[in-house]
Amino acid sequence: MPRRVECDDGAVRAAGRCRLCAVDLGRESGRRWPWSFCSSLRAGIGSALAVAAGVRDQGFSLVEMMVAMSLGLLVLALALQGALTMQGSLRALESRLRRHQDGQFALAQLAESWRRHGRFACAQAAESPGRGFEAxxxxxxxxGVSAATVSVTEEATQTMLRWHSEADWEEAALASCSSLRLLTQGEPGLQWRRESGAHVLAWQGDAAAGPLRGADSASLEVLAIASQRYVLRREGEGDALWLEESRPGLAAEPPQLLATGVAALRQRFGIRRACRPLELTWREQAEQLSVEDWMRLSRVELSLEIQSDGRRQGWTTVVAxxxxxxxxxxxxG
Structure with missing residues (x-):
């Protein structure tokens, strides 16, 4: 009688033989496995696919993506606005700093010009530089610049001064510690010519009768005369302060712009009235000073105001x- 065998799939087969299945498992490819193992494997694969499908169904929806993009654009816009605001603040700060530097530089230049004005070696001329910047x-x-030593020659009928300079001069200052005489080309009674790289100045009579009257021969020098001119010119909503410089023997330099947006540029003059202790009387305008006042001028107060972006910034300095x-x-005494 044939032997009966109970198989894994629950069926009973005769002759001891059950149904088998084949599964591709890499190295085990081609091997025959029991039917129950194949069924379990198929069920596991199906469960894994179902889980993957569930995860895929749980992704971002279109509305969620639009909300996320809107929030991202909002953050980007806020960051850009902050950057633009910071850039504007930096530009305003840079503009104020530039105005501050312009104001300080302009006052420093003016102060240096006041200190130099009228000084020729050990002599000093008490002369007014003008009526004001608005004039x-x-x-x-x-x-004085380019000081040169002078040689004096007295002849029977004339006196000659000679000094060496390669540059052509239109003005000169004969200065000593006891006298000062400013000379100009073409001045009546003076002959001014060039000879072999030297300047020769001659006049009729002896030395005491000409420009050397009262001069100290031991400290006598001749100097060329340089000049600086400051002028305010109307430009836009404010004035611009310009500086023009000229030096003998050199080509005229182009005007230099010192400051723009000048709202006010004022000077006050302190005239010495007593020495011990020092007492000053202040004047507001240059034309208020007499010749004696210019000789006793001891202080100049300079005030500058610059307007920029609707704001005024001011500086003040006192020049001794x-x-x-x-x-x-x-x-x-």
Whole structure:
């Protein structure tokens, strides 16, 4: 009688033989496995596919993606606005800093011009540089440069001064510690010519009768005269402060712009009235000073205001000067 065998799939087969299945398992490919194992494997694969499908169904929806993009654009816009605001603040700060530097530089230049004005070696000329910056001619400061030693030759009928300089001069200052004489080309009674790289100045009579009257021969020098001119010109909503410089023997330099947006540029003049203790009387305008006042000028107060972006910024400095008339020569001593 044939042997009966119970198989894995629950069926009973005769002759001891059950149904088998084949599964591709890599190295085991081609091997025959029991039917129950194949069924379990198929069920596991189906469960895995179902789980994957569930995960895929749980992704972002279109509305969620649009909300996320909107939030991202909002954050980007806020960051861009912050960057633009910071850039504008930096530009405003840079503009104020530039105005501050312009104001300080302009006052420093003016102060240096006041210190130089009228100084020729050990002599000093007590002369006004002008009526004010608003005047058409502006303020013109003059001082001596290119000092040269002078040789004096006295002949029977004339006196000659000779000094060496390669540059052509239109003005000169004969300066000593006891006298000062400013000379100009073409001045009546003076002959000014060039000879072999030297300047020759001649006049009729002896030395005491000409420009050397009262001069100290031991400290005598001749100097060329340089000048600086400051002028305010109307530009836009404010004034611009310009500086023009000229030096003998050199080509004229183009005007230099010192400051723009000038709202006010004022000067006050402190005239010495007493030496011990020092007492000053202040004047507001240059034309208010007399010749004696210019000789006793001891202080100049400079005030500058610049307007930019609707705001005003101001600077003030006081320049200490050496009066042309020292205290030792004052009648009161």
């Amino acid at each position: 058409p001619e502006g303020m013109r400061f003059r001082y 000067l050496t009066p042309a008339l020292p205290c030792a020569l004052e009648p009161s």
